[in-house]
Amino acid sequence: MSNPILAYKDAPTEYIEVDGIRYAYRSLGMPSGSPIVCLQHFTGTLDNWDPIIMDGLSRERHVITIDNSGIGNSEGITPDNVEAMTLDVLKVINALGVKQCDLLGFSLGGFVAQMIATKKPDILRKIILVGTAPQGTKALHSFPQLAEKAFQLNNPMESFLFIFATKSEKSRSKLTATLQRLMERKQDRDKNTSLPSVQAQIKALTRWGTDPVTIKLEEIQQPVLIIQGSHDNMMDSASSQELFRQIPNALLNYYPDSAHGSFFQYPELFVEQANYFLNTFE
């Protein structure tokens, strides 16, 4: 067996076909009982995972990142609701031969992770939720306006900072470094997310805040690690307390002076906490 890939920049984009649709994914890291499957945020692709975080996790486990339907280099049509997104990603996980896994769900990916915990709990070992919120959260009622404002800035760096950083110089400087890391990979990058996919995701995010609550967080049996920034305007930082109150076995960690990009701002701290949680916490 060849040496494992331990740097995300060296992980080639691979493809797997499910029901006639070709899905893009990347795989790296040490062999481990449960790979960690990473589910991405609104508009994000395989290229939006911080290399420091992917490399840090991959030193101790097998890491898989997936573009869901219609995202990045994946074919298919992005659904306008989290339930359908969940069914799609479960098909990919199954096609990859994964019998049991951990999940890292970031933002919208955290919605999918919560839905998997309800729909298919038997494949789940542990769950990490970053910058996300429970179904029915009022924070998302103003999401379309927030997304519109981010797009209107018409400057990739400022749009990124608007969502992921606070207004402090320290936070902006750290998130500027994050975006530079995300751009380091020059070859074999993902396509940007298409406008129809963005529109479908906006609808899915908005519906997460308005559709009837079907997920019973109090029934989640797996250990859960919740990470959030002190000033997340997109999800509302307080949403993570709601998750914590309802999930029986959850650790809740807030990072200082940080917005939606909490773990982008403190990637080494996150790696430390995530690896300890995944290796040790029961």
Add this chain to the structure above:
Amino acid sequence: MSNPILAYKDAPTEYIEVDGIRYAYRSLGMPSGSPIVCLQHFTGTLDNWDPIIMDGLSRERHVITIDNSGIGNSEGITPDNVEAMTLDVLKVINALGVKQCDLLGFSLGGFVAQMIATKKPDILRKIILVGTAPQGTKALHSFPQLAEKAFQLNNPMESFLFIFATKSEKSRSKLTATLQRLMERKQDRDKNTSLPSVQAQIKALTRWGTDPVTIKLEEIQQPVLIIQGSHDNMMDSASSQELFRQIPNALLNYYPDSAHGSFFQYPELFVEQANYFLNTFE
């Protein structure tokens, strides 16, 4: 130089005289730039520090536990307010030749730690606050009744569990094990805290909730690690969010299904987080 003491059970009680009063303390661990000084909870003595936590911290740093005035084997009279307690412990820290230190403040000890951060910030490097609350917290308005109820149980184990555990079997079982660890040391133990000292401490705790707020948490420059349980009836778990909102550079960690004894219930997790925070977090 002799080998450092790396187990709290092997740390002898030592004494230092300040202004004619003999103070009891214990010292263990690896030499380190900043020792961590541990400030204890209501009624607690040197014997109420969990050996797993002390041993875990001492593997990477110098650890000092202190009985403040009138507590355990320390002489003197326990003051009925946090400000006087703070002046006393600062004298002991100074007499021990400590120029700069980290603080671990648990509950009432966390009030003293906050006061030191205001009165003498130049000696502080980093601060860990466990199960504590800001000045003016309403949670303490009912503290005398809570303490009364704990004493009336008239059973050391049940009184301990009443304050430090939740009602769940898991939490009670873990805190039962904690109390057993606290009782493992047979020789060279502290005297129990005297009734006048207990009464003075109750007054100090109650006043913390009612006296005018003098501490400006927003001026604390040091990194702060805040640890709290999900169900702390004594301090109110939400008090830690107030600390987090006001202290500029704080990490906030909540532990699941846990009460006032959060770090007693998850001592290995706490050691991991504390050592990482003290070694690395800026």
